Amino acid sequence: MKKVCEGLGMIMLIQGAAGLLHDWTGWFHYWAVIRRLSFLDGHELYANLALVLLGLVALSAPTALAEHAERRAAG
Template sequence: MRKLVEILGALLVIQGAAGLVHEWIGWFRFWVLVPYLEFLKGYEIWANIGLVVLGLIVLTVAGAMKK
């Protein structure tokens, strides 16, 4: 279970970081999720920052879980 939570946290951090790179530089156009969600139009940077923060929180929780 811990490994699954760690993978989820890592995916959230990677998705958020790639989304920020996409917004600022234009790379990773097909790999990011946030630009394809219509309800987040105009809030892409904040949504990606939220993904990074959420991913770090999930990774922290995974680290606190007992083996």
């Protein structure tokens, strides 16, 4: 489960960063998935920022949960 969460987090982080770079510079035209979603027209910047943040949370969640479980087991 940890590897799945880390994998999804990395994909979200890369897609969000590519979307931000596309918004700011015009690069990564084919990488940015958010810009292809028509219901987010005009809100791509916020969606890409949210995707980066969710990616960071997904990457750090397994480690934080494991540390919490260890502290709880220790007493």
